[in-house]
Amino acid sequence: MNEVxxxxxxxxxxxxxxxxxLQSAIDGATLKFRNGRRAMLADLPDVEAMRDHFKAMRSATLAHLTDYLEQFECNARAAGAQVHWARDAAEAQQIVIGIARQHGAQLAVKAKSMTTEEIHLNAALAEAGITSVETDLxxxxxxxxxxxxxxxxxxxLHKTRQQVAELFSREVGKPLSADDIPTLTAEARRALREKFLAAQIGISGANLGVAETGSIVLVTNEGNGRMVSSVPPVHVAVMGIExxxxxxxxxxxxxxxxARSSTGQPLSVYTTVLTGPARPDDPDGPRELHIVLYDGGRSRLIGTSYEEVLQCIRCGACLNHCPVYQEAxxxxxxxxxxxxxxxxxxxxxLGLEQYEALPHASSLCGACLEVCPARIDLPRMLLDLRAEEVTHGIIAPPEQAIEKSAAWLLRHRRLFNLLTDLGRVFQRPLVRHGGLWLPRRLNPAQERQLPSLAPRSFHDLWEELAAEEAAPAPVARRRLPSRRTTVTLAGLSLLPLALLWRLLRRKGGKRR
Amino acid sequence: MNTAREDILNALRGRVRRSESPPAPWQSRQHFDDPIARFADTLTSLYGEVIRATNADDALNRLGNVLTNLGATRVAVNDEPPLAGVDLAARWPDITWHIVGRTEGDLKSFCADADAGVTGAIAALAETGSIVVSSGPGRSRLVSLLPPVHIALVPVSCLTTDLLTWAAARAGEWPANVVAITGPSRTADIEQTTALGMHGPKRVIAILYGE
Structure with a gap:
């Protein structure tokens, strides 16, 4: 399991x-998507009201999810689809493997799908002896x-054309030039076309399901969603229940x-609506359509303060606007x-313990909330998760002890002053260019500087100002710092302490 | 032991919020004075091509011009209006036609090897420049998917404002496969460089006919 x-x-x-x-690729792609999103949303009349509507619809759907799931299942079956239910990843994997085995499938073609990534389907299929080829380029x-x-x-996003050319050359068994992206794409088309025509089973996710007709919708630009649902004789779609x-x-x-929120397109190139398998009088199409309704921890979130996260439609707008994603x-x-x-x-x-750093991978700037088509309040949930790390003791005991002592220390002014005065003296051997030297373990990228304690504390300066105020100068009264300046100065003076906490906390987290 | 279905539904049942009702349906607020121009402009901006024809017969003439210019010798065609009933082989004797549901032989391998695929359309969406095709008798999924060029004969009468108005107005059962096609297949997965014809057609040509 990946532990973050x-x-x-x-x-x-x-x-x-x-x-x-990577940095320039992320910058280029996210900028393109941000501009495209803005332009495309501006093309919709009353788009803000439309987003409000969308949020209300997503929320109301989750409020009555059992009804819609049953209605969806009933209508999908009526249209000839076979509906399966999976509580967890292992169950979903077994269902897909079972269907593949039943048809003697050795080769599966897969459309781009986040849900099948989530259940690690490729690895499970490989273990079962079934080759699964991703067909999104x-x-x-x-x-x-x-x-x-x-x-x-x-x-x-992170691969260069040279790396892609190398990978493709190895796959197709002839050297390919990195100079010509259309040729690389054409080679991929040829190689993957063979797979599509040979595969016994097509696998996809589903962008959405429609309860009133039992339909699922696949959205792709390349056409991999159309191919896996049209060419092989069997199609399996894994869809999250939300x-x-x-x-x-x-x-x-x-x-x-x-698509507007995602890639800045009015619609993706192919919006494919699938309602059951091919009908008896259809000239082509899969003879079987299987829909796997996958829970994987989602039902647990319904009715909690985290339910909102299930309104997500995986457009990626929050990634494209996130300053942390753009760097990390x-x-x-x-x-x-x-x-x-x-x-x-x-x-x-998957568990807060295994992914303890993720709720902190945010500056809480709120851009994700602003751009989310469903207005999901991610900043609120990030804070709630951080709070849970404390209340559930996921934060390591040493770190908890440090934070408790810090809180206690802050309530004892004199002791605090004494310690910072001592710090001013004893920090001297560690000060480099105005900042504190830190061991590499605490600062792996060596890109951060922990400011040293200032020669004089804000508290000292404030007392001096207050004294001047009490004995007014003969000519003009000296202007008092505005409230804003005061707050800023107070904040700045606390910054070194805050940074020290963060570092200690990281150290604590690592020791666990 | 409970089945997965029972477990999931039971877990959810205790958490239903009966008080929360769905919002009234959203109705499209989109309007175009000239939907034909909007359709053509949008599809063209998305690497598609639009040819205007006066009527169904003119559309067939223009189809012939396109096929000639392509140098197409193998063409798959859906047996649907306005192509159904037209004697294609007599009109274009140099082309090997596969008419879905009429011509013998394997449709899949023909499409995989064809120069072009020709279909009608059940709808067109002005806002997004989309052509909507459907499966059904005489209507193959592969004709608009496997060949490198897709030519759609689109009657103006099926042009509607947007997906919302089309979905609201459409009645009856859904065919097994309906696709809104918005331009040629494309990708930008290698260094954000757009390349056309990843899996589907490299060219999408809409011949828009009638008034």
Whole structure:
């Protein structure tokens, strides 16, 4: 299991920050998506009201999820689909493997899907002796490189064209030039086309399901969603139970917002609606459609203060606007769900203990809330998760002790003054260029400086100001610092202490 | 032991909020004075191509021009309006046609090897420049998917404002497969560089006919 401790996150983020290609790729892609989103949303009349509506619809759907799940199941079955239920990843894997075995499938083609990433389906299929080929170009690159996706929408964001050319050359068995991206793409088309035509089973996720008709909707630009659901004789779609909407009116709002928020397109190139398998008089299409309704910890969140996270439609807008994601990159999050949504969703689904650093992978600037099509309050949930780490003792005992002592110390002014005065003297051998020297273990990227204690404390300066105030100068009264200046100065004086806490805390976390 | 279905539904049942009711349906507030122009502009901006024809017969003439310019020799075609009933082989004898549901032989391998696929459309969306195609008798999923060029004959009468208005107005059962196609297949997965024709067609040409 990927454990994202504070130390792991920081090391991985430091690597991403040092990777110039990755930084410029993230900057380029996220800027393009941010601009595209803004332009495309502006094209919708009353888009803010539409987002409010969408949020209300998502919330009401989750409030009555049993009804919609049963309605969806009933209508999907009526249309000829086979509906399966999976409590956890292992169950979902077994269902898919069972279907593949029943059809003697050795080769599966897979469309891009976050839910199948979540259940690690490829690894499970490989163990069962079934080759599963990712057919989204980005996912295929990542699969060939045996890596994890770096972005929800653009999985191979971190790869250079040279790396891609190398991977493809090895796969197709002839040298390919990195200079010509259309040719690389054409080679991928040819190689993957063979797989599509040979595969006995197609696997996908589902962007959404519509209860009133039992339909699922797949959204792709390349057409991998169409291919896996049209070419092989069997199609299996794994869908999270929260991805439902009641009616086609709701589905249309969902789709109007999805691609605009995600890649800045009016609609993705292919919006595929699947209602049951091929009908007897259809000339082609899969003879079987299986829909796996996957829980994986979602039902546990319904009715809690975290339910809102299930309103997510995986557009990736929060990643594209997050200052932490833009520096740290997707891999630091240790899971296919990265960025602000990953920082909330992953600890909730897989355990706060294993992913303790994720709720802290945020500056709480609020950009994610502002751009979320469903207005999911991620900053609130990040804070709630941090609070839980304290109340549930996930924060290590040494760190808890340090924080408690710090709180106690702050209530004892004289002792605090005494200790900081001592600190001013004894810090001297450790001061380098105005900052404190830190061992590399505490500052792996060596990019942070912990300010040293100032020569005079704010408290001292304040007393001096107050004294001047009491004995007014003969000519003009000296202007008192404004309230804002006071607050700023107070904040600044606390900064070194706060930073010291953070560092100690990280040290504490690592020791566990 | 409970089944997974019972466990999941039971877990959720205790947490239903009956008081929360769904909002009234959202109705499209989009309006275009000239939906044809909007459709054409949007699809063109998304790497698609739009050809205007006066009527169904003119549309067929223009289809012929497109196929000639492509140098197409193998063309798969859905047996749907306005193509159904047209004697394609007589009109374009140089082309090997596969008419879905009529021509013998394997449709999949023909499509995989065809120069172009020709379909009708059940709807077109002005706002997003989308062509909506559907499965059904005579209507293959692969004709608009496997060949490198997709030509859709789209009657203006099926043009509607947007997905919302189309979904609200559509009635009856859903076919097994309905696709809103918004331009040619594309990817930007290698260094954010757009490349067309990743899995589906490299070119999408809408011949918009009628008034």
């Amino acid at each position: 401790s504070f130390h792991n996150f920081r090391v991985s983020a430091a690597q991403a920050i040092a990777n110039a290609h 980005g996912e295929w690159i990542v699969q060939l490189a045996a890596e994890a996706p770096a972005h929800i929408v653009v999985p191979a 991805k439902l909407c009641p009616t086609w009116d709701d589905a249309a709002v969902w789709l109007e917002l999805l 990159g997707g891999h630091a999050y240790g899971h296919a769900y990265s960025g602000p949504i990953g920082a909330v969703l992953v600890p909730l689904l």
